[in-house]
Amino acid sequence: MKNSVKVERAILDLTQGQLAQKVGVSRQTIYAIETQKYEPSVVLALKIAEICDKNVNDIFELEETDWSK
Amino acid sequence: MKTDYLLPNRYKKIGWIIFVPAVLLGFITLVFQFEPSFLDVKLFALVDSSPFGDTNYLGLTETNALDEVLSVLIIIGSLLVAFSKTKNEDEYITKIRLESLVWAIYVNYIILLVCIIFLYNYAFFYALVVNIFTVLLCFVARFYWKVYTMPGGKPYEK
Numbered sequence: 001m002k003n004s005v006k007v008e009r010a011i012l013d014l015t016q017g018q019l020a021q022k023v024g025v026s027r028q029t030i031y032a033i034e035t036q037k038y039e040p041s042v043v044l045a046l047k048i049a050e051i052c053d054k055n056v057n058d059i060f061e062l063e064e065t066d067w068s069k
Numbered sequence: 070m071k072t073d074y075l076l077p078n079r080y081k082k083i084g085w086i087i088f089v090p091a092v093l094l095g096f097i098t099l100v101f102q103f104e105p106s107f108l109d110v111k112l113f114a115l116v117d118s119s120p121f122g123d124t125n126y127l128g129l130t131e132t133n134a135l136d137e138v139l140s141v142l143i144i145i146g147s148l149l150v151a152f153s154k155t156k157n158e159d160e161y162i163t164k165i166r167l168e169s170l171v172w173a174i175y176v177n178y179i180i181l182l183v184c185i186i187f188l189y190n191y192a193f194f195y196a197l198v199v200n201i202f203t204v205l206l207c208f209v210a211r212f213y214w215k216v217y218t219m220p221g222g223k224p225y226e227k
Contacts (some may be wrong), residue, residue: 026157028219037220041160 002061006034008052023047072163076153084149091142092206099198104133112137140201147205155216165215173208 009019009030016030023030023044032038033048040048040060049056097103111129118124155162180203184196 025159025161029159029161031220032161035220038161038164044160 001036001039001066002063003033003036004059004061005030005048008048008054008059009034012052019048019051022051072154072158074152075158076149078154078156078158080149081153081155084146084151084153086146087142088146088150091139091146095139095143098135098139099195104135108134108138110134143202144205147202147209151205151209151212162216165219166212169208169212169215172211173204176207176211177204 005019009016012019014022016034017027020027020030024047025044029038029040029044033040045056045060049059052059109131110133111131112134114125114128114130116124116126117128117130177200181196181200184193184200188196
């Protein structure tokens with residue numbers, strides 16, 4: 001699953017730590033999401049989308065490989 | 070993330086204080102067969118059976134209590150260390166926790182399989198004694214290794 005969290009964070013001028021604090025996770029979790037090492041839960045994805053004032057689909061996008069997991 | 074099955078973070082420190090000395094003393098006891106006489110006591114036993122004697126139920130048995138005390142301390146200490154929340158417990162940590170549990174079960178039973186196949190008599194008995202603790206020890210080692218080497222531990226990134 002691709003995501004544009006890093007871009008959205010830059011638009012809002014937030015650090016990883018600031019975004020982490022807003023959605024209630026650790027900074028490492030935001031880092032892991034941005035580097036695609038971790039796929040967030042639906043709730044966390046919705047929280048991130050809400051902070052960025054976007055729909056989840058605008059930030060998180062399925063890849064072809066997600067269908068063959 | 071709500072994790073009702075974990076203890077509050079404050080129990081972690083208590084766990085380490087119990088766990089580390091108990092493991093060290095347990096190791097020394099196992100290697101040197103250390104049995105201080107002041108711990109020779111009579112304890113209540115549900116079942117007490119010896120290889121050359123009768124089996125007694127619901128009675129008192131004479132034993133050196135050091136191994137019982139240390140085993141209880143190691144298990145309680147490692148449970149507290151393993152299942153107290155980290156300071157920033159979130160869903161990513163929960164994922165690492167669950168992966169570490171599965172990993173620990175695999176490693177534990179691989180070790181046990183090797184012991185069953187290659188160890189006999191007293192050597193196997195000692196392996197079983199150690200095996201009581203290996204699931205928790207493997208879990209604690211793997212979980213903390215993963216948490217402390219978590220990627221993104223660098224200074225704040227813009």
